[in-house]
Every structure is written in C-alpha cells, then in structure tokens.
Amino acid sequence: QVQLQESGPGLVKPSETLSLTCKVSGGSMPTYYWTWIRQPPGKGLEWIGYVFHNGNTNSNASLKSRVTISLDTSRSEFSLRLTSASAADTAVYYCARGRMMGFDYWGQGSLVTVSS
Amino acid sequence: QSALTQPASVSGSPGESVAISCAGTSSDVGAYDRVSWYQQHPGEAPQLVIYEATKRPSRVSNRFSGSKSGNTASLSISGLRAEDEADYYCCAYAGDYIWVFGGGTKLTVL
Numbered sequence: 059q060v061q062l063q064e065s066g067p068g069l070v071k072p073s074e075t076l077s078l079t080c081k082v083s084g085g086s087m088p089t090y091y092w093t094w095i096r097q098p099p100g101k102g103l104e105w106i107g108y109v110f111h112n113g114n115t116n117s118n119a120s121l122k123s124r125v126t127i128s129l130d131t132s133r134s135e136f137s138l139r140l141t142s143a144s145a146a147d148t149a150v151y152y153c154a155r156g157r158m159m160g161f162d163y164w165g166q167g168s169l170v171t172v173s174s
Numbered sequence: 175q176s177a178l179t180q181p182a183s184v185s186g187s188p189g190e191s192v193a194i195s196c197a198g199t200s201s202d203v204g205a206y207d208r209v210s211w212y213q214q215h216p217g218e219a220p221q222l223v224i225y226e227a228t229k230r231p232s233r234v235s236n237r238f239s240g241s242k243s244g245n246t247a248s249l250s251i252s253g254l255r256a257e258d259e260a261d262y263y264c265c266a267y268a269g270d271y272i273w274v275f276g277g278g279t280k281l282t283v284l
Contacts, residue, residue, distance in 0.1 A: 091271075102177070103212075103220065103263050103277040108271075116271045119175060152219055156273075159226045160210030160265060164219040 060085035062153050064168035070147075071174055076140040080153030080165055083134065087111050091156030092129060092136040095166075096149040104149075108156055109136050143172045175268055176228040178203065179275035191252040194279045196264035197245060202274055204245035208267035211240060211249045214278075215260045223262075224249060251281070259283040 066078035080092070094106040107117025109127040118124040125140040141148060150169050156160040179197040187193040196211075198205065203209055207225040212220035222231055224240035225248055237252045247266070251258055264276040 087209050093273075095275075101221075103275040105265070105273045105275060118272070158208055158267060159229075160208070160222055161212075161220075162222050162225075162231070166220070 060155060060163045061157065062163055062165035064151060064153050064165045066168060066170070068169060068171060070086075070143050070170060070172050072144055072172055074106060075141055076138070076143045076147060076152055076170055076172070078134050078138045078153075078168060078170070080138075081134065083135070085155070087129070087131050087134060093154045093156040094127060094138045095152045095154055095161070095164075096147075098149045100145075106138065106151075108142075120148070134157070145172050148172045162173075175272055175274050178264055178266060178274055180262075180264060180276040180279045183280045183282065184279075185284055186230060186254045187284045188254050188256065190254050192281065193251075193256060194249045194262055194264075194281070195249040196249070196276050198247070198266050198274075199245055202266040202268040203242065203247050205269060206267050207242065209240070209242055209247040210237075210265045211247075212263045212265065213258075214263065220263060227237075239277075253281050256283050274283045 063081045068115045088111040091108040093108040109115045109129045124141045150167040153165045155163040207227045214220040227242040228240045259276040
C-alpha cells in the first residue's frame with residue numbers, strides 16, 4: 059500500500075521560505091508525477107506543481123516564480139519550497155502521487171500558517 | 175489557467191440521485207478525457223472516486239459514476255447515503271503538463 063506523509067514547519071514568517079517534504083513508502087517512484095496541492099482554510103484545492111521521476115518539473119503559472127519542487131529518489135522523498143511567503147500562502151499542503159488520469163494517493167495534509 | 179466551474183452546493187434525500195457538473199473549456203475538459211473527481215470529508219484528505227472521466231477505482235462504490243459531454247463533465251451519485259455527504263472536486267488535465275481543479279461542490283444529504 060502506497061503511503062505519503064508530509065513534514066515541515068507549521069509556522070512560517072512572512073517573506074520567509076515555506077519548505078515541506080513528502081516521504082513516500084510502499085511503492086516505487088518512477089513513472090509518476092509527484093505533486094503538491096494546497097487548500098486554504100475553507101476554500102478549494104489548488105494544484106501547485108509536480109516533479110517527475112526523471113527530475114522534470116512544472117508548476118502553476120501563478121506560483122511559478124516562487125516554487126521549487128525537487129526529488130530525492132534515494133530517500134524516496136520529494137520537496138516543496140515556496141519563497142517570499144505571505145498570508146495568502148496559509149493552507150493545508152497535500153502531497154500526492156499523480157498520473158495522467160489523476161491523483162490516486164494523497165498524504166494526510168500539513169497545515170502551514172504564514173504569520174509573524 | 176482558470177479554475178473549472180462547479181455549483182457551490184447540491185442536495186438530495188437518502189436513496190435519491192444527484193449530479194454535480196464541472197464546466198471547463200475546449201483546452202481542458204473538452205480536450206482530454208483526463209477528468210478526475212475527488213471526495214473530501216471534513217478534516218480529511220481528498221480521495222479519488224472517478225478517473226479518466228468515467229472510470230471508477232475498484233474500492234469505490236458503483237453508486238458513483240462519471241460522464242463527459244463537450245466541455246462539461248459530471249459526477250453522479252445514486253442511492254444517496256449519509257456517508258456521501260462531503261465536498262466534491264473535479265480536476266482536469268489542461269495540456270502542457272498542467273492540471274486545474276474546480277472550485278468544489280458541497281453535497282448535503284437531507
């Protein structure tokens with residue numbers, strides 16, 4: 059059974075960098091789009107971006123200048139960095155396993171609050 | 175890339191059927207059959223219930239079905255049960271390795 063688990067600071071100061079890591083267990087990393095999705099409190103889901111097993115990445119145009127997604131296959135982990143965080147980035151951040159057909163496994167989510 | 179359009183809320187009584195629409199464009203929903211639907215209960219992560227517009231993961235009840243016509247996809251739930259009460263999100267592949275979600279629909283079982 060594939061499992062994903064997010065980890066990282068729950069509180070980030072404005073203008074600082076939001077960093078999260080997703081640990082993947084129970085499955086291999088090749089051929090999937092390892093994806094980050096977020097959900098502001100009381101709002102809908104927003105696709106942030108992915109890293110493919112070969113290291114290729116893509117991200118939401120609205121976040122592209124601030125987002126870096128990377129992969130460490132030796133540790134079965136992938137990571138998200140979002141620079142210049144603001145209150146608008148406060149959300150539950152989910153990591154998920156992506157395929158062209160959709161996202162079939164999700165982490166439980168990690169709430170990140172941007173506040174001083 | 176704009177979000178897909180879903181009704182904010184739908185409701186139905188136990189045993190009834192409901193449908194949730196997901197309107198996109200000819201660049202996303204209309205261009206590919208890569209539409210997926212997710213069920214999210216409060217405080218939980220979303221779960222995939224439909225993929226490739228009409229296919230259902232083996233663990234998902236056959237009361238859930240999906241369809242697509244033109245630029246609009248739909249999720250139908252038959253024989254409503256109390257446990258179906260949740261938020262539902264559609265998602266579509268929009269080309270160029272970009273995905274877009276709908277705004278979400280709150281299903282209330284009366």
